[in-house]
Amino acid sequence: MSGPDEQPLPGLGRPRLADDLRALGVRPGVCLLVHCGLRRVGPLEHGPATLAGALRDVLGPAGTLLVPTHTDGNSTTSRAHLAATAGMDRAQRERYEATLPGWDRRTTPSQRMGALAEYVRCTPGAARSDHPQTSFAALGPRARQLTDGHDLTCHLGERSPVGGLYAADGQILLLGLGYEACSVLHLAEYRLPVPAPERDYRCFRLVDGRRVRLDFRALDLDDGDFPTVGAALDATSLVRHGRVGRASARLLPARATVDFATGWFATNRLAAQR
16 A cells, blocks of 8 residues: 555656667568557556557558457457346346447447557558447558458458468467467467368447447367467466566567467367367
8 A cells, every 4th residue: 555655656758668678679671560458558648649659650661560459349249248138037138238339440439458459440441340249440651551451251261361470480489478368379270270260250340320230150169278388388488588567468469470380279279179
């Protein structure tokens, strides 16, 4: 508990964070996907703008910053919805479903993706992928390349920004967060020799101001073993560990990480299912 004479910690500045990012190994000109728990970085001079500025300073004019701007509040098949409606009868569920908003790429905020992701999404010039559940936003010269063509039935596969990150030989920064947040690991699920099962999804988007229901089938994504494959990754030389501000940080190469996870899932996850 703070005493009455204790002063608040000074805010971290953009140059200090940029130095930390360079020391960790963030490369100029790269496409960088950032998953961030901003509070763990510490108090910042100007909030998320300070970290976003430091990231863009290190990436330089040829680099592209990518963040997740996922949403699950417009879906009846998301974990959040199933938890919120647990115990409701059919009539209650129907009334609750009638209140769900339609997703709009321009205006719908991300949900539980953090302050940095929202800052990037709202920055002038940012591009956002057109997926009502697993969108990403990007800033930089390859922003459109990464975010265009995000297929509805491909949440986090080849036809999504994480597929584009793999093709671009990008990097992944886990900042103050663990592997449970590492969305690129889902790309490995699409690449397994035995296809993962699919399931039904339902969500809503706005089309010309009108809420439209979308029903589709797609891969049944499973992040239950991400901390375990993450521990295996940490035991390799692929991961660079350090600190950015006051947060622990991991920096990973996207291609090698997905390739490693694909092999790990094929050996461990598929074996456990036999």
